[in-house]
Amino acid sequence: MILVLFGVSVIVFYLARGFPSAFSPWAQYITVKTKPAQIEAIIKTHGFDQPLYIQYWYWLWDVFHGDWGYSNWANGLPTYVVFSSRFPFTVELTITATILTLAIGIPLGIVSALRNNTAADHAARIVALTGYSVPSYWFAYVLQLVFAYYFYTWGLPSLPSGGIISQGLQGTVPTVTGLPILDGLFAGNLGYTADAVAHVILPAFNLSFISLGYLARIVRASMLEVLRQDYITMARAKGLPERIVIYRHALRNALIPAMTLTGLFVAGLLGGAIITETVFSWPGVGYVSLIAVFQGDSNFLLLYSLITALIIVVANLTVDVLYVFLDPRIKY
Amino acid sequence: MGKKTDQAYLTRGETQARIAELKYALHLMRQNRLVLSGSILVIFFIILSATATTIVSPDQAFDLNFSQSYCWPSSIISWTALAATCPQGSNFLLGTDGFGRDLLKMIILAIPLDISIALTVVTVATAFGVTVGSVAGWVGGKFDEIILRITDIFFAFPSLVLALVFAALFGRTIQNLTIAVLLVWWPIYVRLMRGQVLVEREKTYVEALKSLGVKPARLVLLHIMPNAIYPILVQMTLDIGGVILTFSALMFLGFSPDPALPELGNLAADGIGHVFTAPWLIVFPGVTILVIALAFNLVGDGLRDVLDPRLRR
Numbered sequence: 001m002i003l004v005l006f007g008v009s010v011i012v013f014y015l016a017r018g019f020p021s022a023f024s025p026w027a028q029y030i031t032v033k034t035k036p037a038q039i040e041a042i043i044k045t046h047g048f049d050q051p052l053y054i055q056y057w058y059w060l061w062d063v064f065h066g067d068w069g070y071s072n073w074a075n076g077l078p079t080y081v082v083f084s085s086r087f088p089f090t091v092e093l094t095i096t097a098t099i100l101t102l103a104i105g106i107p108l109g110i111v112s113a114l115r116n117n118t119a120a121d122h123a124a125r126i127v128a129l130t131g132y133s134v135p136s137y138w139f140a141y142v143l144q145l146v147f148a149y150y151f152y153t154w155g156l157p158s159l160p161s162g163g164i165i166s167q168g169l170q171g172t173v174p175t176v177t178g179l180p181i182l183d184g185l186f187a188g189n190l191g192y193t194a195d196a197v198a199h200v201i202l203p204a205f206n207l208s209f210i211s212l213g214y215l216a217r218i219v220r221a222s223m224l225e226v227l228r229q230d231y232i233t234m235a236r237a238k239g240l241p242e243r244i245v246i247y248r249h250a251l252r253n254a255l256i257p258a259m260t261l262t263g264l265f266v267a268g269l270l271g272g273a274i275i276t277e278t279v280f281s282w283p284g285v286g287y288v289s290l291i292a293v294f295q296g297d298s299n300f301l302l303l304y305s306l307i308t309a310l311i312i313v314v315a316n317l318t319v320d321v322l323y324v325f326l327d328p329r330i331k332y
Numbered sequence: 333m334g335k336k337t338d339q340a341y342l343t344r345g346e347t348q349a350r351i352a353e354l355k356y357a358l359h360l361m362r363q364n365r366l367v368l369s370g371s372i373l374v375i376f377f378i379i380l381s382a383t384a385t386t387i388v389s390p391d392q393a394f395d396l397n398f399s400q401s402y403c404w405p406s407s408i409i410s411w412t413a414l415a416a417t418c419p420q421g422s423n424f425l426l427g428t429d430g431f432g433r434d435l436l437k438m439i440i441l442a443i444p445l446d447i448s449i450a451l452t453v454v455t456v457a458t459a460f461g462v463t464v465g466s467v468a469g470w471v472g473g474k475f476d477e478i479i480l481r482i483t484d485i486f487f488a489f490p491s492l493v494l495a496l497v498f499a500a501l502f503g504r505t506i507q508n509l510t511i512a513v514l515l516v517w518w519p520i521y522v523r524l525m526r527g528q529v530l531v532e533r534e535k536t537y538v539e540a541l542k543s544l545g546v547k548p549a550r551l552v553l554l555h556i557m558p559n560a561i562y563p564i565l566v567q568m569t570l571d572i573g574g575v576i577l578t579f580s581a582l583m584f585l586g587f588s589p590d591p592a593l594p595e596l597g598n599l600a601a602d603g604i605g606h607v608f609t610a611p612w613l614i615v616f617p618g619v620t621i622l623v624i625a626l627a628f629n630l631v632g633d634g635l636r637d638v639l640d641p642r643l644r645r
Contacts, residue, residue: 007485012497019501122366129633133573133625137584138600138618141607145615149608153412271490275581290585293496301497309488 001313008309009302013056016298025298027072059302069299073291079299083285083307088178089164090284092196093277094269096204102262105212106255109219113254114246116224124216131213140206140279147202160199162281169195203280207273211265218261223254256326260319267315271308350558357638364637370630377624381444388437393594397432400424402610411611427612430602431592435612439620441594447624449506450575453514454568461521462564466552468522469529476526483519491516492581499582504589513578517571524567528560562639569632573625580621596621 017025029042043049047058062069068079112124148161160166165180173187181200184193226232227250235245272286281287285304292300361367380387403418404411404427418424426435468479486494495512502508532538533556541551580597588598596617603613 003481004484004488007481008488011485011489011494015494015497015501125366125633129626129629130622133577133622133629135577135580135584135597135600135618135621135625137581137597138614138621141603141611141614142618145607145611149412274492274496275585278585289490289493290496293493293500294586296500301493305490305493308490308493312488 001317004313005306005309009060009306010056012302012305013059013298014052016301017055017059018052024296027296029070029072031072068303071292071295071297071300073295073297079297079303082288082300083303085178086283086285086288089180089282090270090272090277090286092164092179092181092200093203093207093273093282093284094266096200097207097269098262098266100204101208101212101215101265104208105215106219106258108212108216109258110223110246110251112216112220113223113227121220124220128213128216131209131211134210136206136210136273137275137279139209140203140276143202143206144279159202161202162199162279164196164199164282165192166195166199203273203276203282206276206280207269211261215258215261215265219254219258222257223250226250226254253327256323259322259326263315263319263322264312267312270311272304357635360638361634364634366630367634367638370627370634373623373627374631377443377447377627380440381447384440384444388440390441392433392437393441393592395433396592399432400428401430401432402606402613403428403432404610404612412608415609426616427610429599429613430606435599435616438594438599439596439617442596442599442617443620443624445506445594446576446580446596446621447572449510449513449579450572452510453517453575453579454571456514457518457521457571458564458568460518461523462525462557465522465525466529466557466560469526470533470548470552470556479522479526483522486516486519489516492578495578495582496585496587499587504587506589506593509579509582509587509589512582513575516578517575520567520571521564524563525560528563529556532556532560566632566636566639569628569635572628573632576621576625 026039026042026046026048029046030039034042047055050058066080068083070076071079071082074082108124108127112121115121144161147159149158151158169192173183173189173192176183176186180196181193184190184196232245232250235249236242240249272284272289274286274290276282277284277287278290289301289304291297292304361371400418403416403424405418405424418428424434424436426439429435429438464479468476495509495516498512498515499509502511529552538551538556541555546555576596580595580600583593583595583597584601584604586601588595588601591598591602599617600614603610606613
């Protein structure tokens, strides 16, 4: 695990700091008014003229002392502040997208398993395959076009096309968790929460549409597998109603593989959905990381990729542990 | 015992059984209407990309005419009240882009580029992954451990960011963008092949061949590979759509070498600022990508069901 984080940081460090002509690391410490002589001095004092492995060592030292550097494009704020101020938005999007994925994907999978090789199964298969064939940026714009633009022009209830909260409501509730939906609830301001929910639906659906197909396929496969087991035959032979056989006996075991997928999906989303966040102007970490790439902000990219890697590694570990817990047949 | 003791086994039983198996698989695939339509679409797109430059002259991409940019021809569908109408006598079926080019022609020109990039990435990633993966799986030990850790690192990466940084650093040429996608695409094949080899090497037939004195390289290449290759084939088919999606997304996010380049993501990117005035610019290139990716995914999904005898139902 440490090894993975070390590897990620080395690769990103090499890419982000090793090519000063494209990504000048000192760009975060200068302004338009900085004179060439001062730039020289900044390069010297920050050690940007040293060999790369020494620079890496400096960076590691600073990181362990809580110093992640600064991001010039974000008004020179410390990089970790830039990250932590954006992270709650990504969390909100992740949670909503996950709920939507589970709420649509699991029933879809169950239906296709129970009605195996019928029209319903084929329809679910097409939905699933479309989900992972669809370019997410395109789908995002289509959602905007239909639900924000056409619904509005037809006089139907429309959804906002981007952002996290309507302009007029910005800053009307105190920040507690940083998640607009929860903050609205805490402040007892339901109008605020409703507005926040309306903003999150389209990006969350866009994200979940891509992955609910995978989920449905996995649920279908494991459900079919489980339904062929002896204990299900036994439960049926006992005369249990089909509902109980399926929802109480089969589903529990069939959902174990789906859990793995959900865990990895959540981990991936917490790392920021660059495309969806960008199209919906959702100010989460994915959106910011794209800005950081264009701004040549190596400080942010290092912090961002390390945290994302950490989330993925921890998620993998959690899923493995949970797996053993949920399925006693598996032993390590 | 000669060194080609496995020859008889290879030429007689093995090959015939494999051909019979393949025929049966093809038969099963033809049974499934979804897979059949996917295959027809795939064949259509491959023929289209081979003949695209004869249908539409590539010079058309440089034929800029700003007086007719962002216009929509027919009155059958009216996208928005804000859309500009194309001049009388012009026949742009799918409207024009910001450079005043026929969008349909640009899409036709773009398809071969996207498909060839996808094929390149998938082929190179597979070749690399199969080689490294089978060596890692067969040799095991330290080498396997190192390879595993390296793929772990790449799996933990936010892959799009790695590709973005690479593209930002080394310049936005098609070649560099292809390498950027390749950079995040190879580890899955290494892992897949390694897992396959690990399973196969424990089987009785490998033990039998080993005892016959068949050399490791021959054993892996001629005996294990044919048995281990099916999941790789499925992955390749499924990945073609994925690579097109990723590559066009890079273009869409602003890493295009040239805004006028006929590439599906790039054509869609041209419509970003004009979503509500010229929606067709995003809609049609996106639909094209969706249909291509869906066609390959349908075939891949069908292949997976058919090639794995346990899943045949």
